[in-house]
Amino acid sequence: MSLCALLFAIVTWQVIAEGPLRDADERLGPWITGSRLPDGAAEFLADLGGVAVAAPVLAAVAAWTAWRGRLDGVFRWWLAPVTAVVAMAAVPALVIPLKVLVDRTGPAGMDGSGYYPSGHTATAMVAYGGAALLLLPHLRGTYARRELVIACALLNFGVGLGLVRRGYHWPLDVVAGWLLFGMVLQVMVIVIARYGRGSAEECGPAQE
Template identity: 80%
Template sequence: MLADGPLRDADERLGPWITGSRLPDGAAELLADLGGVTIAVPFLAAAIGYAGWRGHRAGVFRWWLAPVATAVAMAAVPVLVIPLKELIGRTGPPGMDGTGYYPSGHTATAMVAYGGAALLLLPYLRGTYARRELVIACALLNFGVGLGLVRRGYHWPLDVVASWCLFGMVLVGVVLVVARYGRGPAAFEADAGQPK
């Protein structure tokens, strides 16, 4: 994004095509708004509260770890996005003023809020079908937020993709931390007895 090139040219050709799509303005605006702090963060807070309550009630070892790790991931959104926006200084689509559109903050907020909520709720769902549906719903919701942002002309497509990639890795970090430090002593003893 720092230099003009074929990827940026393709991105700036794709943006107007999506902006001119048939998705109604109202629906696109609603989808874009789902990435806002006022909607996404309370949603994640509810999932954090529920997962913490369920884990504590069930006596899960380090029941607090997954909720805290997810909250830290949400706190990382402005810490990572704002400096990147300043460093890259990408201009917005036509009609948007100034710079600082890459990566998309709304997309990052949605990715962590809805992705983090899905990660917190997965252990409490029974059956492969319910888990699969939750993951599909999370993916569609995040795709919808990105589509709404581009359709309304708030971001270029690669602004959205950059946030998906960056905060997808942040969520992978949450999973790794919980997998490493959230297992009880019995799990470590079982691992120690396994042949290497």
């Protein structure tokens, strides 16, 4: 978490101060926009970060894991789903003030300011990352868990790529979303581990 916080602080400082990292970012952006990824595919990937798509995915997974946990008699079965929902609520609470504070203009063709950090990236990070964290305890075997993590990472990368390819965001807007809400997901893991699993172990024998 400390590394994510440090990198986020550096990136934010460079964007606000219009430093060398921002200059490199604004050279990289048009190069990605001009890549061969088809417009339709890029738009589809970008749309996966929208609230209308990502939030229902997390809501469905949270509801299922809550039902499954209660059915299985898991101690504090509600903790992980509720934590995931709170993490999603943190997206506008953190992103909107940062957009106002940084006040970064968008790529060519985009009006106004407030593009840093990317809200779509943040939404995707919490929705798909949170869903993966909720599902991991229900998967058996290292292979299934590894594939889920890989799929989640590729999905989030695809959303970021689509946003930059379509010219909706600069690359650093996307990176900032990953870093900031990577920290939020780490907090989610800590909360669940501290207040959920430990207590479940203590209560386990009584449930048998």
